[in-house]
Amino acid sequence: MVDSSLLLPPLLSGIVLGSLYALMAMGLTLIYSTIRVLNFAHGAFFMAGAYIVWWLNTPSSVLYGTLLPTSGLALPLAVAVIPAVLTIFVVGMGTQQAMIRPLVKKANPLITTLVATLALATILESIATLIFGGGRLQFASEIATGVIRYGGLVITYAELVQLVVAVIVLVALQLFLKRSRYGIGMRAVAQDLDAANLCGINTENVYMLAFGLGAALAAVAGFLLTNIVFISPDVGWTPLTIAFIVVVFGGIGSVSGTLLASYIIAIVQQYVTLFLDASWGLSFAFLLMIAVLMVRPRGLFGFKEV
Amino acid sequence: MQGVRAGYGQVEVLKGIDLEVKSGEYVAIIGANGHGKTTILRTASGLLRPRSGRVVFDGADIAGMPSYKVAERGLIHIPEGARLFPQLTVYENLLAGAFSRASWSERTKNLERVFKIFPALADRKGQLALTLSGGERQAVAIARGMMAKNVKIILIDEASAGLAPILIDEVYRQVAEIRKTGIGVLVVEQSPKRISDADRIYLVENGEVRMSGTAKEVLESEEVMQAYLGA
Numbered sequence: 001m002v003d004s005s006l007l008l009p010p011l012l013s014g015i016v017l018g019s020l021y022a023l024m025a026m027g028l029t030l031i032y033s034t035i036r037v038l039n040f041a042h043g044a045f046f047m048a049g050a051y052i053v054w055w056l057n058t059p060s061s062v063l064y065g066t067l068l069p070t071s072g073l074a075l076p077l078a079v080a081v082i083p084a085v086l087t088i089f090v091v092g093m094g095t096q097q098a099m100i101r102p103l104v105k106k107a108n109p110l111i112t113t114l115v116a117t118l119a120l121a122t123i124l125e126s127i128a129t130l131i132f133g134g135g136r137l138q139f140a141s142e143i144a145t146g147v148i149r150y151g152g153l154v155i156t157y158a159e160l161v162q163l164v165v166a167v168i169v170l171v172a173l174q175l176f177l178k179r180s181r182y183g184i185g186m187r188a189v190a191q192d193l194d195a196a197n198l199c200g201i202n203t204e205n206v207y208m209l210a211f212g213l214g215a216a217l218a219a220v221a222g223f224l225l226t227n228i229v230f231i232s233p234d235v236g237w238t239p240l241t242i243a244f245i246v247v248v249f250g251g252i253g254s255v256s257g258t259l260l261a262s263y264i265i266a267i268v269q270q271y272v273t274l275f276l277d278a279s280w281g282l283s284f285a286f287l288l289m290i291a292v293l294m295v296r297p298r299g300l301f302g303f304k305e306v
Numbered sequence: 307m308q309g310v311r312a313g314y315g316q317v318e319v320l321k322g323i324d325l326e327v328k329s330g331e332y333v334a335i336i337g338a339n340g341h342g343k344t345t346i347l348r349t350a351s352g353l354l355r356p357r358s359g360r361v362v363f364d365g366a367d368i369a370g371m372p373s374y375k376v377a378e379r380g381l382i383h384i385p386e387g388a389r390l391f392p393q394l395t396v397y398e399n400l401l402a403g404a405f406s407r408a409s410w411s412e413r414t415k416n417l418e419r420v421f422k423i424f425p426a427l428a429d430r431k432g433q434l435a436l437t438l439s440g441g442e443r444q445a446v447a448i449a450r451g452m453m454a455k456n457v458k459i460i461l462i463d464e465a466s467a468g469l470a471p472i473l474i475d476e477v478y479r480q481v482a483e484i485r486k487t488g489i490g491v492l493v494v495e496q497s498p499k500r501i502s503d504a505d506r507i508y509l510v511e512n513g514e515v516r517m518s519g520t521a522k523e524v525l526e527s528e529e530v531m532q533a534y535l536g537a
Contacts, residue, residue: 178398181410188391188402194353195389200377200406200454 014267019166022262025246027217033190033253034210040117043236044124049219050226052084067130092215128233136230249289257301310359319345321513334501337510351383352376380458388447392436403453441473459490
C-alpha cells in the first residue's frame with residue numbers, strides 16, 4: 001500500500017505539467033481547426049523557442065556547433081523569452097505563407113501539408129544541430145530558485161512560474177478568441193469557410209495569424225519546459241507526440257476538450273510514474289487515448305463537423 | 307452582370323447572364339432548382355470566378371475578386387441555409403459580420419441598427435447559433451450581413467426555403483425593413499409567390515435569363531405559367 005501522503009504531490013505536478021501540455025496542444029488545435037493542417041513542425045517550434053532563449057541567455061560567446069557562436073548577451077530568461085517567442089511567431093506566419101498556403105489550395109492538402117511540416121521539423125532540427133551541436137544544454141541561469149513547502153506538498157518556484165505563465169497565456173488566448181476581431185474571425189473560419197469569406201473575413205490573414213500564434217504557443221511551452229529538462233535538437237518530439245494525444249483525446253478542434261485532456265493525461269502520467277515507473281507514463285497516456293476513442297471516436301468533447 | 311459565364315469543372319452552369327440591380331432597388335430572381343440561381347449569387351460575391359463576362363459593382367469590375375473584398379465594398383451575400391457559425395453565439399455571429407476594419411469600429415452602432423430590424427435577436431444574444439430555430443437562423447444570417455459598414459446591396463439566397471409560411475412572412479417583413487434603409491435587395495426564390503412587390507423580376511432557366519420585366523409583366527407572363535405549371 002502506498003502512503004496516502006504520497007497521493008497528493010503527483011496531482012500537483014500533474015497540474016503544472018498539464019498546463020504545459022495545454023499550451024502545446026492549444027497551438028496544435030488552433031492550427032488544425034483553422035487551417036486543417038496537422039502541424040508536425042510543432043515540436044520543432046517548441047525546440048527552436050527553447051534554443052533561441054538559450055542562445056540569448058548564455059554569458060559567453062562560444063562556438064558550440066559549426067555555424068554560429070552563442071550571443072554572449074547573458075540576457076535574463078524572462079527577457080530572452082520575448083524575442084524568442086516573437087521570432088517563432090514570425091517563423092510560423094512565414095511557414096504559412098511560403099509553405100502551407102501554396103499546398104492547401106491543391107489536391108490532398110491534409111497529406112501534403114503533413115509531409116511538408118514533417119520536412120520542416122527535420123530541417124529545423126538540422127539547423128539546431130549545426131548551430132548548437134547535438135549535445136544536451138541547459139540555461140545558464142534559473143528562472144527562479146527555491147521551494148515552497150505546504151504540509152507534505154513541495155513546489156519549486158520554477159514550477160510555480162511554469163504554472164502561472166502557462167495559465168496567464170491560456171487565459172489571454174481565450175480572451176483573444178472570444179473577444180477580439182481576429183479571434184472571432186479565426187473561429188468563424190474554422191466553422192464555415194465560405195460563410196466567413198462572405199462576412200468579409202480575409203482568410204489568408206486569419207490563416208497566417210493562426211499559424212503564427214500556434215507556433216508561438218509551442219515556443220512558450222518550449223521555454224517553460226526546458227527550465228527543468230535539457231535542451232537538445234530532438235527535445236520537441238515527445239511534446240509533439242503528447243500534444244497529438246491530448247488533441248485527439250480531447251476531441252480535435254474543441255478548446256474545452258483540449259484543456260481537460262491536457263490535465264487528465266498529465267495527472268495520469270504522474271500517477272503511473274509514482275506506481276510503476278516514469279518510462280510507463282507515455283504508454284499509459286496512449287492506452288487511455290485508445291480506450292476513449294473506442295467509446296467516443298471523436299474524443300471526449302468532439303462534435304460532428306458541420 | 308454582363309454576359310457572365312461560370313460553372314464547376316466541366317459543367318457550365320451560367321451561359322451568359324445579364325442582370326442588373328440599381329441602388330435601392332428590389333429585384334427578384336425566380337426559377338426552378340438547378341438552373342443556376344445560386345451560381346449567379348456565388349459569382350457576384352466572388353465565391354466563384356466567372357469564366358467570362360463582367361461583374362460591375364459601384365463602377366468597378368469585381369469579377370474574380372476575393373469574396374471578403376467584395377463584402378468590404380458593400381455587396382453582401384446571405385447564403386442559402388443561413389450558414390451560421392454553429393458554435394458561436396448569436397452575438398459572436400453578428401460580430402463576425404463586422405469583421406472588416408471599417409465595420410469593426412462601427413460595430414456597436416450597427417448592432418443597434420440590426421436589433422431595431424430584428425428585435426427578437428436581442429434576447430438571444432448569448433445563445434449558440436446551433437440551438438436556434440430555422441426562422442431565427444435566417445434572421446441572424448440577414449442580420450449578420452447587415453453588420454457590415456456601407457451595405458449597398460444585399461443578395462439573399464432562398465430565404466424562405468424550409469420555413470413555415472408565417473416565418474416566411476417574417477423574413478419578408480425584415481426584407482421590407484431593410485429596403486426602407488435604402489439598401490438594394492436581390493432575392494432568389496424558387497417560387498413566384500411573395501415577390502409580387504419587387505421592382506423587377508428575372509426568370510432564370512438553364513443558366514440563362516428567360517425573361518425579365520416588372521413584377522406584373524413577369525408574374526402574369528406565359529413563360530412563368532409554363533415554368534411553374536408546365537402548361
